[in-house]
Each structure stands twice: as structure tokens, then as C-alpha cells.
Amino acid sequence: MTVYSHCVLESLHDLEKEMLNGQKLQGPATAAEVNLILKHKNLVDKFPLFNAVYEICFQGHPVTEFISCLQNHPEHM
Numbered sequence: 001m002t003v004y005s006h007c008v009l010e011s012l013h014d015l016e017k018e019m020l021n022g023q024k025l026q027g028p029a030t031a032a033e034v035n036l037i038l039k040h041k042n043l044v045d046k047f048p049l050f051n052a053v054y055e056i057c058f059q060g061h062p063v064t065e066f067i068s069c070l071q072n073h074p075e076h077m
Contacts, residue, residue: 012025027057031053034050048072049066052066
């Protein structure tokens, strides 16, 4: 885990503590599990939305990348 991704995880933990009264977000954990499966099966490129969520949650990519991913999704081209 990089220092930057550690900061992103800390931000997620802060959000959980402050806005959800300590409840855990389900999306980041699910994104991590799905990403592992997609990488193992070499399918990351086939599921760009899952990959975008993973990169936002764990690699510090800006949330705006998700909007861009939606706009450029192959189903909409």
C-alpha cells in the first residue's frame, strides 16, 4: 500500500466515523474484492466502472474520473 492510498483509506475511515456514526461503508470493501477477482481473471479492462471505483477508493484517483468513465463507457459509444 502506498502512502497516498493509506491517506485515502484514512479519509474513508474518517467519513465512516463522522457521517455514519462508525458504521462501515460497503462499497470500498466490495470494490477491493471485485478488483482482486477481475485482476486474477485478467478482466479489469472489461469492467471499467468497477475499476474506476477501486481506483477512487484505494489509489486516490479523483471522483471526477468516475463521471468520465461513465461518459466514455463502451455501451454509450
